[in-house]
Amino acid sequence: MSTDTAAAPAAIDESRSDYSGAPRRSIASRIVSKVGGGVVQVVLILVAVIWLVPTLGLFVASLRSQQDDNSSGWWHVFTAPSQLTFKAYGDLLAKPDFVDSFWNTVLIAVPATLLVVGIASLAAYAFAWLEFPGRDWLFLIVVALLVVPVQVGLIPVAKLYGWIGIFGSIPSVVAFHVAFGLPFAIFLLRNFFAGIPRDLLEAARMDGGKEWTIFIKVIFPLGGPAIASLGIFQFLWVWNDMLVSLVFANTSSQPMTKWLQSQMRQFTGNIDILAPGAFVSLVVPLVVFFAFQRYFVQGVLAGSVK
Amino acid sequence: MTAITEEMASPQDGGEAGTPPDEGSGRLGPPSWLALGFLLPALLLLGALVVYPIIYTAIRSLFDATGKKMVGLDNYTAIFTDHDSLTAVRNTAIWVVVAPTVVTILGLLFAVLTERIRWSTAFKMVVFMPMAVSFLASGVIFRLVYEQDPSMGVANAVVTSVHDTFDGGSRYPGASVRDGDKSPDVAQAGAVTTRTPVQAGQTALLPLVGVKPENLPKKPTPAKAPQAAAGGISGLVWFDFTKGGGGTLNSPDATEAGLGGMKVQAVSASGKVVGSTTTKDDGSFLIKKLPAGAYTLKLPKDNFTAAYGGVDWLGSTLITPAIIASYLWVWAGFAMVLIAAGLAAIPRDALEAARVDGATEWQVFRRVTIPLLAPVLTVVFVTLLIYALKVFDLVFIIGGGDPNASVLAMRMWTESFGGGNNQGAGSAVAILLFLLVVPAMLFNLRRFRQENR
Incomplete structure (x- = not known):
């Protein structure tokens, strides 16, 4: 965890000042x-x-x-x-439902991240570089959706899932996360893509590149840093979520947060489960945080200041 | 193609930054139906799982629990009349006012102060780290911090040790007089007094029982009746109990221990405290220089009060502030990092110019830094406001479903999924939350349109 400190300063330390130089x-x-x-x-x-x-x-x-x-x-x-x-950890990892919930968390967080990145890049490219009627209005709607609380989605989507018959499954949790992650993702990527030099795209188009090829070969590689920021953000958001899984996941698809929540009833008596459990659940985010700190901070900055 | 790939490798230094195409400039642009292909997955998901639900929830909020009977705005009026809902509304108001303000101020403070230390990177990492941790884990962490028992929860451990440092704490919790009218002392409203007044120059005996073994002196001094002293009252406070039986009741025996460190007061007939002292290690005391007359001797209540148990963090009054404190812990780093980036972007010339003009550091901060930072501070504040409005996990985990801690987001969950089983009422709360974020939504839209003008 500490091996990355050499790279870390540049990321977080953007604000050295020279007060002393007065x-x-x-x-x-x-x-x-x-x-x-x-x-x-x-x-x-x-x-x-x-x-x-x-x-x-x-x-x-x-x-x-x-x-x-x-x-x-x-x-x-x-x-x-x-x-x-480490006995408590051993005991915890010997519980099949906890281990299942760990893998469920992975199975929810990874696809939800990949899907958001993929779908949002496509849309962001269209918003940034393609011409179509109503583009500006549509994008304003996306900006408006940025702050919609997930609470307004819970009841109808639960109904919808029940109707389709996927309520309680992992894909249902993933789909909800993807949908509510999209506005931020599209917003972030569109702003970044819009900053890509126009000449590059013009040249690629002049060469007869298809839009799809341009997207894959030009935009996607250039968008690397923004996509990394977004991916980390989305991953942490989904990994750490509790509310969505409380509503949509059942006992066989529940992530760690929901499983741990169900152990909270007896806080003091269950501390030997809760303490290591909470720690296991935060180790992955912490590793991600320290490993990709630069992108994480950039994501925070881009998401709010831009 | 090679030319393109070369340019691609370094987009930042190649050519001026492009702007998105404006109307009518896309000569080479693809047909607009192609855009639909790129947008389709996003639009489908947003439409089905975000936009349609907003409409559905709005309509659903006008129906009762069964969803069949239209009740108009009853679900909304219920939010402001039902006791538990009102608590949630009140708490959300507290959250929205307190949390973003305090976090923004803390973030500003940290951002400014870290500019003056060498280890600012390490500091920022430490403070920013909770951002990566889930609210659930933060909740578990703070449940542990707020444990009531001072030997379990670190918050109360700190509070009680600070309290005891200043207040000393009581030496003999639970000690009292022996029941029955033979004993020379009586209990009175938590304190112990002599049964009959004592004249100056006499001695007084104050036997006690019920002293906990751990509060007894490690090396007990045998209790011994004191000498009378002229012009004062001498006396003895001791533990009138001999292990294994024996000893004379109400008089000191060599097998019994004197109680040191006990506060003793002499109270005149008019109820005024005219002299006070503390017993020596052997339990004896002497209150000097008392005018002739009768006095009641009193061992004040604070000798016997139970040990200070710390603050009831998760009790009904402090629970919301306590949870807000954990929110500060999570979000301060966010505010700090954003504000620090804003600070770094302030032109040094402006600050230097002010300093050259003779402004003090405080004036520079107040008149130059703050105004230049205002846009960043606003963004931080609004972002935090939105998150404070939606706060759920921390309240659910730390509050453990306590209605005293409830907030609107919590209420929405309880009403519709957590046992309330009334999706009409739940929908109304959800729509209320949605309406509350609308100003933030408009703020975002305005900011976006300004930036893209």
């Missing part, structure tokens, strides 16, 4: 800024600790025995070191 400072103001700097350091260290402790707590709790977790908080591990063990 010319002609009096000694007094330098002293003030030194002391102020110390305060800032302390405050930010404190903030960083506050941000780390909850996750650390979950991780330590997942490594302690159930008896320990039920009798004392995880930080007692520092004062009264007891046996840390």
Whole structure:
């Protein structure tokens, strides 16, 4: 996880400033800024600790025995070191329904991501580079759909699925995610594709390239960074979703989030399942986050600032 | 083709950035029916699973639970009259006002402060990381943080240790007087007082029972009746209990332990506290310099109150703020990264010019940085507003279905799927949510049209 830190700074650290480079400072103001700097350091260290402790707590709790977790908080591990063990993870991975839910999560998140990327790139290309009547209006509708809450879709789509007979299946969950992921995806990609130099497309068209070939050979490769951002975003969104699967998935198609939710009833008694379970569910997103941080941050920036 | 592929490899430096074709300029463009082919999958999915459902839900919200009887706007009025729904409306209002504001301010603060440290990259990673984690996992994490028992939940562990540092905590929770009228002291509203007034210059005995073993002194000093002192009241507070039986009731024995650290007050006949002290390790005390007269000796209540148990985070009053705090934890990084990018885009000249003109750092921040950042701050705020409006997972996991924590998104789920079984009412809540995001929708549309003008 930490191997990527060398590449990471460039991604997240776009805001180095040169406050310190201000010319002609009096000694007094330098002293003030030194002391102020110390305060800032302390405050930010404190903030960083506050941000780390909850996750650390979950991780330590997942490594302690159930008896320990039920009798004392995880930080007692520092004062009264007891046996840390991966037993809870072993027990969890021995539960077939948890393992199934893990694979269900993969089977939902991967297709939902690929489909959104594929379908949205096609549409975004049309919005950016093809001429057709009503294009601007149609795109405004897509922009409007960006903020539609999934809640308005749940009841009718559940009815629709029941009618077609796919309610509770993995494809039904995937389709819902794809549909509600599309507005953002089309918006993001269209903005990126529109920035591709016009000459490239004109030249390709002049050479007699078919639109489909241009899309595959010119647009898709050039859209790489935006597609990567979108893919990561969509993947995390679907992987982390709980509401959609609560409604559309059943016990054989449920992802980890739904399975874990069903274990929440007895929070304290089930901590030996919940702590490692939550940790397993967040390991994949964290790996994705650290591995593709640059794209992730770009996606955040593109999605809101653009 | 080779020329094209070469150019393709470096789109950024080749030629000026193109703009999307305007009307009438697509000489080489393909026929417009082709566009339909590219759009078809997206349009089908959006139409069937997003647009049609909005219409369906809007109509469904006008019908009752069975879906057969039209009830007009009854489902909507129910949202604002039903007790649980009203709580959800109130909580959503709190969410929408508090969460985006605090997160934006925090993000701004972090973004500005990280410019002054060397390890800003590490800091940003730490704060941004929760964005990648699911709300479910965040919920589990914070359920653990908010555990009531201070020995289990880290929030209460911190709160109680801070509290005890300043307040000392009570030494003898649960200790009290022996029942019956033989004992020289009596319980009175949580405190212990002498049964009869004591004259200055006399001694007083205050036997107690019910001291928990863990609160007894590690090396007990045998209880011994104190000497009388002129012009003051001396006395003894001790644990009037001999292990295994024996000892004289209501008088100190060598087998019994004195209780140190106990607060003692002398109260005059008019009810005024005229002197106070704390018992020594052997349980003896001496209140000096008392004018002649009768006094009631009192061991105030705070000697005996139960240990401070921390804050009831997930109780009915604090649960929404507690969940909002977990939302801050998740979203602060988002705000910080966006605002930091905005800060980086501010022209340094503007800041330098202000500084050269003699502006203080604060003035530069207030008069130059903030106005230049305003567009970014607005975008961050609106995005957070939308997410605060739709918040579901955190409330569901941390609140565990507690109606006191409920919000509209939660209510929609409970009404239609989580036991309410009334899709008419659920639809009404969904449409209300939809109507609430419409201003944000218009904001997006306006921004988009401005940028593409």
